[in-house]
Amino acid sequence: SQKIEQNSEALNIQEGKTATLTCNYTNYSPAYLQWYRQDPGRGPVFLLLIRENEKEKRKERLKVTFDTTLKQSLFHITASQPADSATYLCALARPMGGGGNKLTFGTGTQLKVEL
Amino acid sequence: EAGVTQSPTHLIKTRGQQATLRCSPISGHTSVYWYQQALGLGLQFLLWYDEGEERNRGNFPPRFSGRQFPNYSSELNVNALELEDSALYLCASSGDRPYEQYFGPGTRLTVT
Numbered sequence: 001s002q003k004i005e006q007n008s009e010a011l012n013i014q015e016g017k018t019a020t021l022t023c024n025y026t027n028y029s030p031a032y033l034q035w036y037r038q039d040p041g042r043g044p045v046f047l048l049l050i051r052e053n054e055k056e057k058r059k060e061r062l063k064v065t066f067d068t069t070l071k072q073s074l075f076h077i078t079a080s081q082p083a084d085s086a087t088y089l090c091a092l093a094r095p096m097g098g099g100g101n102k103l104t105f106g107t108g109t110q111l112k113v114e115l
Numbered sequence: 116e117a118g119v120t121q122s123p124t125h126l127i128k129t130r131g132q133q134a135t136l137r138c139s140p141i142s143g144h145t146s147v148y149w150y151q152q153a154l155g156l157g158l159q160f161l162l163w164y165d166e167g168e169e170r171n172r173g174n175f176p177p178r179f180s181g182r183q184f185p186n187y188s189s190e191l192n193v194n195a196l197e198l199e200d201s202a203l204y205l206c207a208s209s210g211d212r213p214y215e216q217y218f219g220p221g222t223r224l225t226v227t
Binding site: 044100101 | 119121146148150155156157158159160163165170171173203205207209213214215216217218219220221223
């Protein structure tokens with residue numbers, strides 16, 4: 001079965017720096033790889049999606065890269081702010097047939113941006 | 116546009132009881148997914164409903180079941196509750212972009 005590894009240790013960085021989070025997976029390459037943000041006790045919030053034939057995707061201060069050879073995705077937050085502090089989840093999407101997509105999640109990396 | 120809503124926010128039950136959790140998808144979304152997030156574990160796929168039918172289920176026992184109503188809202192039922200069922204249960208919906216799932220705030224189920 002698909003296994004997803006995210007850095008389980010919390011990542012502490014200074015405000016204004018770039019945060020880089022890693023997601024590694026085994027087995028098959030997914031059709032899509034997604035990143036979500038989750039705050040304590042809340043549901044995940046969809047941030048970015050990247051397809052298997054895309055190398056990089058950007059949205060405002062966020063950038064995602066996808067290397068299917070290395071089976072790795074990197075998630076970058078530039079000019080980080082304390083409000084970016086949260087747990088970031090990597091999820092791999094695989095079509096289930098009938099139009100549905102099963103998401104397999106990593107356990108997430110906790111990011112803390114300090115002043 | 117209203118997001119995915121779930122009720123109740125918290126639910127406390129004792130072992131052996133049944134729990135019912137509810138979800139209303141984003142307007143226009145026909146697919147509803149249920150996930151379990153136990154402490155220290157990643158989200159685990161439970162069930163997928165689309166157009167009123169159960170389309171797929173994850174590796175969970177049959178005592179986890181549910182349904183989807185004609186208005187696309189959904190209900191998750193957990194029978195014969197066990198202590199390890201304590202978790203955050205998340206509902207997500209998707210529409211014409213099936214690879215994008217939008218999550219609700221979750222229901223925290225505690226089994227004592």
